[in-house]
Every structure is written in structure tokens, then in C-alpha cells.
Amino acid sequence: MSKTLFDKVWDRHVIRKIEGGPDVLFIDRHLIHEVTSPVAFLGLKSRGIKVLYPERTFATADHNTPTINQHLPVADPLSANQLNALEANSKEYGISYWGLGHQKNGIVHVVGPEYGITQPGATIVCGDSHTSTHGAFGAIAFGIGTSEVEMVLATQCIMQPKPKKMRINVTGKLGKGVTPKDVALFIISQLTTSGATGYFVEYAGEVFENMTMEGRMTVCNLSIEMGARGGMIAPDETTINYVKGREFSPKGEAWDKALAYYQTLKTDADAVFDKEFTFDGSKIEPMITYGTNPGMGLGISNEIPDASHVEGGVATYEKSLGYMGFHEGESMIGKKVDYVFVGSCTNGRIEDFRAFTSLVKGKRKAEDVTVWLVPGSHIVEQQIKDEGLLDILTEAGFSLRQPGCSACLAMNDDKVPAGKYAVSTSNRNFEGRQGPGARTMLASPLVAAAAAVTGKITDPRTLIEELV
Amino acid sequence: MAYDKFTILRSSAVPLPIENIDTDQIIPARFLKATERVGFGDNLFRDWRYNADNTPKKDFALNNPIYSGKILVGGKNFGSGSSREHAAWAIYDYGFRCVISSFFADIFKNNCLNIGVLPVQVSAEFAEKIFAAIHANPNTEIEVNLPEQTVTLLSTGEKESFDISHYKKDNLMNGFDDIDYLLSMKKEIGEFAEQLPL
Numbered sequence A: 001m002s003k004t005l006f007d008k009v010w011d012r013h014v015i016r017k018i019e020g021g022p023d024v025l026f027i028d029r030h031l032i033h034e035v036t037s038p039v040a041f042l043g044l045k046s047r048g049i050k051v052l053y054p055e056r057t058f059a060t061a062d063h064n065t066p067t068i069n070q071h072l073p074v075a076d077p078l079s080a081n082q083l084n085a086l087e088a089n090s091k092e093y094g095i096s097y098w099g100l101g102h103q104k105n106g107i108v109h110v111v112g113p114e115y116g117i118t119q120p121g122a123t124i125v126c127g128d129s130h131t132s133t134h135g136a137f138g139a140i141a142f143g144i145g146t147s148e149v150e151m152v153l154a155t156q157c158i159m160q161p162k163p164k165k166m167r168i169n170v171t172g173k174l175g176k177g178v179t180p181k182d183v184a185l186f187i188i189s190q191l192t193t194s195g196a197t198g199y200f201v202e203y204a205g206e207v208f209e210n211m212t213m214e215g216r217m218t219v220c221n222l223s224i225e226m227g228a229r230g231g232m233i234a235p236d237e238t239t240i241n242y243v244k245g246r247e248f249s250p251k252g253e254a255w256d257k258a259l260a261y262y263q264t265l266k267t268d269a270d271a272v273f274d275k276e277f278t279f280d281g282s283k284i285e286p287m288i289t290y291g292t293n294p295g296m297g298l299g300i301s302n303e304i305p306d307a308s309h310v311e312g313g314v315a316t317y318e319k320s321l322g323y324m325g326f327h328e329g330e331s332m333i334g335k336k337v338d339y340v341f342v343g344s345c346t347n348g349r350i351e352d353f354r355a356f357t358s359l360v361k362g363k364r365k366a367e368d369v370t371v372w373l374v375p376g377s378h379i380v381e382q383q384i385k386d387e388g389l390l391d392i393l394t395e396a397g398f399s400l401r402q403p404g405c406s407a408c409l410a411m412n413d414d415k416v417p418a419g420k421y422a423v424s425t426s427n428r429n430f431e432g433r434q435g436p437g438a439r440t441m442l443a444s445p446l447v448a449a450a451a452a453v454t455g456k457i458t459d460p461r462t463l464i465e466e467l468v
Numbered sequence B: 001m002a003y004d005k006f007t008i009l010r011s012s013a014v015p016l017p018i019e020n021i022d023t024d025q026i027i028p029a030r031f032l033k034a035t036e037r038v039g040f041g042d043n044l045f046r047d048w049r050y051n052a053d054n055t056p057k058k059d060f061a062l063n064n065p066i067y068s069g070k071i072l073v074g075g076k077n078f079g080s081g082s083s084r085e086h087a088a089w090a091i092y093d094y095g096f097r098c099v100i101s102s103f104f105a106d107i108f109k110n111n112c113l114n115i116g117v118l119p120v121q122v123s124a125e126f127a128e129k130i131f132a133a134i135h136a137n138p139n140t141e142i143e144v145n146l147p148e149q150t151v152t153l154l155s156t157g158e159k160e161s162f163d164i165s166h167y168k169k170d171n172l173m174n175g176f177d178d179i180d181y182l183l184s185m186k187k188e189i190g191e192f193a194e195q196l197p198l
Helices: A005-012 A038-047 A077-093 A108-114 A129-137 A146-155 A180-191 A213-226 A237-243 A252-262 A314-324 A350-360 A378-386 A389-395 A445-454 B086-094 B106-115 B124-136 B166-174 B178-183 B186-195
Strands: A014-017 A023-026 A029-032 A057-060 A096-098 A123-126 A140-143 A157-160 A164-171 A199-204 A230-232 A275-280 A287-289 A297-299 A339-342 A370-373 A421-424 A439-442 B008-011 B013-016 B071-074 B098-101 B118-121 B142-145 B150-153 B158-161
Touching: A005 A014, A005 A140, A005 A199, A005 A230, A014 B186, A023 B186, A029 A108, A029 A146, A038 A077, A038 A146, A057 A077, A057 A108, A077 A096, A108 A123, A108 A129, A108 A213, A108 A378, A123 A129, A129 A140, A129 A213, A129 A230, A129 A237, A140 A230, A146 A157, A146 B106, A146 B178, A157 B178, A164 A180, A180 A213, A180 A275, A180 A287, A180 A297, A199 A213, A213 A230, A213 A237, A213 A350, A237 A252, A339 A350, A339 A445, A350 A378, A350 A389, A350 A445, A378 A389, A421 A445, B013 B124, B071 B124, B086 B106, B098 B124, B098 B142, B106 B118, B106 B166, B124 B150, B124 B158
Parallel strands: A029 A057, A029 A123, A057 A096, A123 A140, A164 A199, A164 A275, A199 A230, A339 A370, A339 A421, A421 A439, B013 B071, B071 B098, B098 B118
Antiparallel strands: A014 A023, A023 A157, A287 A297, A287 A439, B008 B142, B142 B150, B150 B158
């Protein structure tokens, strides 16, 4: 029977099908971090059991970590306590631990791929909804809750009903200044924030084929923002070139075997999806969000729609615009910006800093804007220095912070104050996501750069001749 | 963690007729720093429930004394966003045992089922009827019957059935969890792992 890429990877990992219930799915690799793991370890302790496969489990600290002065003790006692708990649990159960100060420390969805933990055709879970990122490699990767973290620690398995299948094709070529982030925000704006709930997505078509791994990770990362548990892209030469030779990638004979498996990972020509969408990539503009969920996005030159033109209830829509301090029919261009945040598991990779730097080169940071540039890992941080980007950024009045989740979720010290407007390359514009009362507009690193040098929402296409 | 078995729940309900209530609203990230599962109910809907100076926001349903009960009724697409199970913990810890909505986000729904909160998905029409009934009489009682898989507005007798897998239903009615089941498969898992090297 014809199978989709998703079917092939899922079916290979099913240990048992429960009648009238979920599948028991074997998990190849389990990533953990400090926020969603401590209660899972307590559960193991109370049951008196060990981690079944510590060698398949990897721990990094990212949500609570400060992004300046990482050599100093963590000031917030609650954060410090949670970070210490991860370290103690990792040691006790024999799990490799990349804590604050470790060379491999960074955002879990940035370091996983960098060190080759992420492999095509694998099943990967983490107690974090943006685990969908790893689907860029043709893996089945999805976020889980803490009970499920405990389940995977204890048994390396998870119980999941098999999701339905959706394919999203984006054809053609992207226009100047249009990045993978814009493609993702465009798709979410079309499907809405719940349009893919219950589905696992495969992204296909020329636009994704031409993307780098960094770009594919940005797209797959945002799959959860339309409700999909995950999104994946069939591995190709780009994928294999990225994976080969990384620390945790298979080596020697094991690599040859793995490669033969990777080459089977594509959807059969006559495989059927439960739902399919096709969009023309050449019509996508740089995007920006105007509301309080990632589905509330529009092309940057457009106006905020009337309530009558959006799906859902008027009261919810009005609450959302009220929170943002925006009105129907207003243009986004020219709106004042107080903060710019470039980073997160969505856009904290080298390509994102290259894009940002290409636009600000030779310009100056706008005076009234606070700009946080936060690499996703030490590798990204080093690349920024090695490629000479830091010199250009410094010249333009910017500085670089240290790796971590930073201002994406208002859990560490990097918070946007109440009422302030932030252009963020992160993934969520929910009320209070970047700090109580903070107002977030999601966008690409290029739109963020345009805001950083002008102090307002600006179409990046008007600012540079040659875009990366 | 053990939870109370769920069979039949009769209770008044607290209405939150807002769509796309994400888990950052249910519990903001700054309250996720505990290393034990205690006290999350205090911060349920923290920023909708309290002002910046920690005084209660009087117009929010949880602060309105006319509403009470063990059932929370939310708008469409309840629980979207972050996978934080703390959102489900906060709901349970506050005293809710059931959330009714016309649509749930996936991860939140799984998290609820895993900790003993029953997510009941009803049609958009029935959700409207529930909101209207609570609006007309905040003491209106709803019966959620897990064995029968029905939800009933007791004031009018209007009833709708809901879906849940046999497996999860059995778990909730008996207070079982998935780990007990999976631990019984240890040998099978070990054999399977050998064929799937790292």
C-alpha cells in the first residue's frame, strides 16, 4: 500500500496497536530541559524506577537561563533551583547534561540538530511544543506533556493515536526579502491557529526544496502554531549534507545503513493525504502579525482586517485588537516599535543573523529601540563572530547576548514591559507571552532588522538593494 | 501521579466564552519554575485574574462569586500553544475536573487525559446552549457522564454525546495511567529497541 513519509516513519516505530486506543510508539531520541522534566523525575522516584535508556536522552538548560553574565550564579532563586534540579537528575540517571556554561548549552531545538541528535526518519520528543522543529530532517518530532516525559524516561515509549495527514505545497520562487518565516506565517494566516489541529503536516514543493536546513527548521518549528502536532520535510541532499559527520550522527558502516534508510523517506507518488493545500510562493510578502495568536498575520503592506473578514467571534477579535492597541483598517507600516528580539528556536540560527546583519549593515540602530540579539547556541554565537557579522553589528550600534530562550517566553530576565511593542522573530504573540502586558508582533529577521534601524514597522524591501 | 477516578460529575460551571485560550493564559511561563507539582491552581489564569498589583480583576469569571463548580466551559480551540502540562495541573489544582469546549488543542487534551481532567468536546451549537444556560442561570447544573459518554444540561434535559477512546475512558474510570501499561511491556520494548539502534 502506498505510504506517506509520515506513515513510513510512524509505522516503523509502532510496537503495539491498542484496540480502541492509541499506538504504542517507540521513541529514538528524547530531549529534556529544566522546565518540563523535574516533576517527571519525581514520578520515576516515587515509582522506584530508572531511566530505561539514558543514552537516548539528552538534557540542556535553556528556558530559565540568563542571556548576559552566564559565568555568574543565576540570580533568581526559583530559576536556579530548577536548573540545579536538571543537573542533579541528569547526574543521578546518567543522562548527558549540557548546562549553563557548557560549550554545548543552548536552545534544545537548536543544539539537537547541531550535534546530530536529530536524524532523518527518527522519532524525537521533548516536553516542548516546538519539538516540531526537528521534522525539518524528515523525523517525526513533537512536543509532549510532563506525564509523557515521565513515560518516555521510564519506557522509551509513548502512547499516541495516529494523527491524520496533511500536505502543504508551496510552489514557485519566493520574492525578494521573503524568508522561511514569512512562508510559515503566511501558511498559518491561511489555515488559522487551529487549522491543522489533529494533523501531522508534510511540507512539499519547490519553495521547501530550495530552503536551507535552517529555513526548513523555521518552517517546521511553527507547525504547532496552526495546531499541527508536527510538520516534516522529506530528507534530500541538503539534509544529508547537514547531518553527515556530526557528533551523534551514525558513523562508518552504521552511516551507510542509515543512509540507505534515509533514501526511502519520501511520500509514494500515489499516497493519499486527508487534507491538502497548495499555495503560490511568489505571492507571499514579508509578513507581520497584528493580533494575539500567530494566525493573525498579514502581508506587511496590508491593513488590519475588519472583524467581519476574520474567522471566529467578534468579541474574541475585539479583545485581541484591544490588547494590542490596534484598530480595524489601520496600516501596520509606520507603527512604533519599542523592542526588537531576534532569537528563539524559531529564528536563532546563523542564517537569521546573516539576514539581520545584511540589512543593518552600514546603518544605525534607531535610538529609542531596545534590541536583543540572542543566538540559539554557542555554535551560532561563534559563527556570528567568525563570519565577521559581529563587527558589522557592533559598528551599527548592536550587541550580542548569550544563548538561551530569552525574550520568547518571559520566563527568564528578558521581558518586554507592559504596553510596549516588540517585533519578535520568535513564535508566539499571545497576550503576555513576552511579559505581562507586552505587545508582540511576530516577523522575520529582515522585518526585525528594518524595525531596529527605523524604530517603526518598515517594509524591509524598501531598505536594501541586495538581499540575502 | 494518582488522580481521583472519574465517573459521573454533576456540577455548575464557570464560563469563559473566549476563543483560542492558549496555555500561556492558563498559566504564564513565569509560574512554571516549581520542581514539584504543588500550588499551580493559585496562578490559574493569573494575568486575566489579577491586576499587576495582585488585586483581583472583578470582571473575570473566576473572580465572580455567581460562578462556581467543577466544570470549566471554554471557547473554541481551548488550550492551544505551549505543551506545558502545568496548564492542566493548574486547572485540576484549582478544583476543575472537566473542561468543555467545542474544540481542543491536541497536546492540552492529551495532558488533561493523562492527569484526570476530562476534556469534553461538544458541537459548537451545544457549546452555545451551555453558555446561554449559564448566562440565564449561573447555578445551572451540567451532568458529565463518562460511562455513557454524554453531557446533559440538567435544566432542559438537552443532551449530547462525546468521543473518547475506550482505552482512555477505562484509564480515567479506574485511575490508571499509561506508565503502568507500558511497564508491563518492558520485554517487548527491549527487543524492539535492539532493532532500532541509535
